[in-house]
Structure formats: structure tokens, C-alpha cells
Amino acid sequence: MAAAKRIADEPAFVLHSYDWSESSLILEVFCRRQGRVALVAKGAKKPTSNFRPVLLPLQPLLLTYTLAGDGTADIHTLKGAEWVGGHVMPTGDALLSGLYLNELLLRLLARADAHAALFDAYAGVVRVLASEHGDALEPVLRSFELLLLREIGLLPSLDV
Amino acid sequence: MTLEPLKADARYTLVAEGGLRMASSTDRAALAGRQWMALQRALDDDSASYTATLRACAPIAAELKPQLRTVLQYHCGSPMLRTRQLMIDLQAL
Numbered sequence: 001m002a003a004a005k006r007i008a009d010e011p012a013f014v015l016h017s018y019d020w021s022e023s024s025l026i027l028e029v030f031c032r033r034q035g036r037v038a039l040v041a042k043g044a045k046k047p048t049s050n051f052r053p054v055l056l057p058l059q060p061l062l063l064t065y066t067l068a069g070d071g072t073a074d075i076h077t078l079k080g081a082e083w084v085g086g087h088v089m090p091t092g093d094a095l096l097s098g099l100y101l102n103e104l105l106l107r108l109l110a111r112a113d114a115h116a117a118l119f120d121a122y123a124g125v126v127r128v129l130a131s132e133h134g135d136a137l138e139p140v141l142r143s144f145e146l147l148l149l150r151e152i153g154l155l156p157s158l159d160v
Numbered sequence: 161m162t163l164e165p166l167k168a169d170a171r172y173t174l175v176a177e178g179g180l181r182m183a184s185s186t187d188r189a190a191l192a193g194r195q196w197m198a199l200q201r202a203l204d205d206d207s208a209s210y211t212a213t214l215r216a217c218a219p220i221a222a223e224l225k226p227q228l229r230t231v232l233q234y235h236c237g238s239p240m241l242r243t244r245q246l247m248i249d250l251q252a253l
Contacts, residue, residue, distance in 0.1 A: 143210065145232060147210065158200035
């Protein structure tokens with residue numbers, strides 16, 4: 001049997017996680033080259049799991065996973081997760097703003113539709129959210145909303 | 161909406177799927193044609209779209225907010241975004 005195809009060291013952010021069974025999680029992640037992907041993190045809720053402290057939203061991660069069903073399945077299996085680091089978890093209003101952006105991405109992005117430029121913008125926004133520059137919050141959120149709409153083709157032309 | 165070039169001094173409001181239309185007195189928020197054009201130029205800047213857009217958004221963020229929210233809500237469909245509902249509930253406490 002051919003080995004399952006593997007996506008290694010993919011830059012990604014966790015958008016949302018759902019409980020699945022006693023010990024596992026289903027994650028919605030936003031990957032730089034793969035777009036929005038659903039992954040199952042087996043055993044991630046066990047106290048001894050290596051995934052447990054890493055799989056947090058609004059944190060830059062490097063994920064490794066294998067494609068289920070030759071990549072045709074909807075949910076793939078997480079094999080490794082590494083925290084890239086660089087900033088702390090946003091708090092207060094910034095945290096809520098971050099969760100709001102995650103919700104927008106969850107609702108508006110189609111599965112497996114890659115948007116590398118949008119990913120880079122998102123990473124930049126999350127860095128600002130974590131840096132506690134409260135006054136910069138509004139323009140950063142508005143520009144991300146504009147870029148998101150433009151990337152997925154929903155922003156009308158603004159000069160006619 | 162008319163596909164005519166914007167007039168720099170007239171005020172326009174953003175409509176989902178339709179584009180920009182002349183603002184009327186009932187619109188909650190609107191921006192001058194000049195400001196919309198600056199925003200479009202920033203978005204078209206391929207080398208640094210994010211920083212250019214950020215710079216263009218800074219002075220007009222408050223006016224953009226309700227207009228973008230309407231467009232995003234339109235494309236997200238119902239129900240209302242959970243994080244927005246959460247914010248409203250928090251403010252009501």
C-alpha cells in the first residue's frame with residue numbers, strides 16, 4: 001500500500017476547534033498553502049498530549065498532517081504541531097477581535113482554497129492584536145476586512 | 161453602480177454586490193469619492209497591499225466600519241456572527 005501523502009511544516013493558524021469523542025479534537029485551521037482545512041487531532045484532550053499546549057487560536061503554528069483518502073476526504077489527520085512563537089496571546093478587546101476574524105474566515109473561505117497573501121495579512125493582523133496597540137485596532141481590522149473581501153472576489157470596485 | 165467615475169467631492173456609500181452609490185441622508189455612513197479612490201489605489205498596490213491599505217484605512221476607519229459590516233453580514237448570511245452577538249450581549253450587561 002502506498003504511504004499516505006503528507007503535508008509537512010505547513011504554516012497555519014487554528015480558527016476553531018470542536019470536541020470529538022472523549023479525547024480528540026476536530027480543528028478548523030487556516031494554512032498558508034492549503035487554505036482552510038479540517039484536521040482531527042487524536043488524543044489532543046488527554047493531559048499527556050503534546051498537542052494540548054500548542055493548538056491554540058491566534059498563535060502561529062507549523063503543522064504536519066497526512067491526507068486521508070488520497071486528499072479527497074474532508075478531514076485529515078494531524079501528525080505534528082509546533083509553536084512558531086513570536087508573540088503572546090491577545091487579551092481583552094484584541095482577543096475578541098481575533099475571534100471575530102476567525103469567525104469571518106470560517107464563514108467566508110471555502111475549504112482547500114489557498115490564499116497565501118491573505119494568510120500573510122492575517123499573520124500581520126494577529127501580531128498587532130497581540131502587541132496591545134489598542135489605538136491601531138480599528139484600522140487594522142478594517143483593512144483586513146477589505147483585503148478578505150477583495151481576495152474572495154466579493155469587494156466591488158471602489159472607483160466607479 | 162452607474163459605472164461613471166466618482167466625483168471627488170460627492171459622498172458615496174458601499175452596497176454589497178452593487179458597488180458604490182450616491183449617499184442619501186438616510187445612510188448611516190458614507191465617504192467622499194476622493195477617499196474611496198485612495199482606498200482602491202491602496203488595494204491595487206501589489207507590492208505592499210496590506211501596509212498601503214492599512215495606511216489608507218487609518219483616517220476613515222470609523223466611517224468604513226458600518227459599511228463593511230453590512231457587506232460582510234450580507235455575504236455571511238444569517239444568523240448574525242456569534243462574536244458580534246457576544247459583543248452586543250456584553251454591552252447590554
